[in-house]
Amino acid sequence: MAFGPILPRDFYNRSCIDTARDLLGKIIVHGPTAAAIVETEAYPGGDDLASHSARGVTLRTQVIFGPPGHAYIYLIYGMYDCLNLVCEPEGTAGCVLIRAVEPVAGLDLMRRRRPAARKLEDIASGPGKLTLALAITRADNGRDVTRGPLVVREPAEHRRFEIEVTPRIGITHCADRLLRFLIRGNRFVSRS
DNA sequence: GGTAGGATGGGCT
DNA sequence: GCCCATCCTACCC
Numbered sequence: 378m379a380f381g382p383i384l385p386r387d388f389y390n391r392s393c394i395d396t397a398r399d400l401l402g403k404i405i406v407h408g409p410t411a412a413a414i415v416e417t418e419a420y421p422g423g424d425d426l427a428s429h430s431a432r433g434v435t436l437r438t439q440v441i442f443g444p445p446g447h448a449y450i451y452l453i454y455g456m457y458d459c460l461n462l463v464c465e466p467e468g469t470a471g472c473v474l475i476r477a478v479e480p481v482a483g484l485d486l487m488r489r490r491r492p493a494a495r496k497l498e499d500i501a502s503g504p505g506k507l508t509l510a511l512a513i514t515r516a517d518n519g520r521d522v523t524r525g526p527l528v529v530r531e532p533a534e535h536r537r538f539e540i541e542v543t544p545r546i547g548i549t550h551c552a553d554r555l556l557r558f559l560i561r562g563n564r565f566v567s568r569s
Numbered sequence: 570g571g572t573a574g575g576a577t578g579g580g581c582t
Numbered sequence: 583g584c585c586c587a588t589c590c591t592a593c594c595c
Contacts, residue, residue, distance in 0.1 A: 418587070427587070429580095437580065454588050455578030461587090474587060493590065505588050547587055 380404050380411065381531025386523050389445035393464035393471035394419045398558045400462070400473060401540060404530045407511045410483035412501055413532065414475060416559040416566045418545045420461070422470025426550035430470035440519050441470045448527060450508070450518040457505030458514050462522060462529070476546070476557070478507045479565040487511070503567045538563070 384403060389396055397419035405412050420428040422441070429451070430441045440449045441463055449461040449472050465471035478501045480487050487500050487510040494500045501507035508514065513527065522529050539561040544552055546567065559566045 420587075429587080432581080435580080451587090452577095452579060454576080454586065456576065457588055459587065476587085503588070545587070549586095 380406065380533050383523055384446075384529045384531065386444075386446040389462060389464045390466055391464065393421055393473055394556065396462070396464045397473040397556070398540060400475075400529070401558055401560055402532055402536065402538065404481065404532050405475070405478060405511060405527075406482075406530055407513060407527050408483075410480075410486055410511050412478035412480045412482075412487075412507065412511060414477075414529075415479050415563045416475075416477035416557070418474040418476055418558070419556040420472050420474060421556075422465065425554070427545065427548040427552075427554075428470065428472075430472075438470075441472050443467060443519075446521060446523045448513075448517055448520045448522055450513065450515050452515060453505065458508045459504040460508050460513050474504060475507060476504050477502050477559070477565055477567045478511070479563065480510065498564050502565055 397417040400414050400417050403414050422430045430438050444467040445464050447463045449463050450458050453459050460475045461472040463472045491500045491510050501510040520527050541559050541561045542555045543557045545557045
């Protein structure tokens with residue numbers, strides 16, 4: 378399966394809000410599995426109390442303050458791992474949560490990793506689901522996604538789509554900020 | 570079609 | 583001790 382080139386570090390070396398929007402349609406590749414990003418959320422540094430980075434550098438959040446183009450993966454509710462991509466220049470906090478992907482390669486393997494999913498659309502339609510489908514875990518935390526076993530690539534061919542913007546899901550702080558981006562009409566999003 | 574409740578563990582006050 | 587950037591099952595229309 379041939380995709381386009383790996384996204385360069387400069388793709389992530391800017392506002393996490395711009396990056397979140399532009400990540401739609403890009404391809405996450407991990408081993409024999411690959412999936413297109415259809416839903417993201419931006420978590421800026423600074424005054425966004427919803428961001429893990431809001432309380433400064435800790436053992437957990439240091440990756441978010443590090444160089445762009447790396448994975449920030451954390452455990453949520455004691456059960457699921459969530460994948461973020463670190464943005465902004467080194468020293469500045471900011472990341473993009475990957476909330477949903479559309480499977481494009483290794484579908485049989487993903488189905489086996491997601492026995493609870495009854496339909497294809499449910500395999501990776503949520504931040505905890507997609508890490509299971511793609512076999513991404515906290516062991517991948519801090520990984521450089523511009524090289525190595527976990528990378529993000531341009532799609533093989535570009536498709537036109539409309540982008541929808543909404544508040545982020547499942548947060549209470551800064552709930553009015555429009556920082557969630559999704560491909561309008563795509564059936565693999567976590568919710569419409 | 571819909572949702573209430575529980576599983577489960579790390580981070581931080 | 584409380585708070586989660588969640589998911590699944592059971593149960594109810």
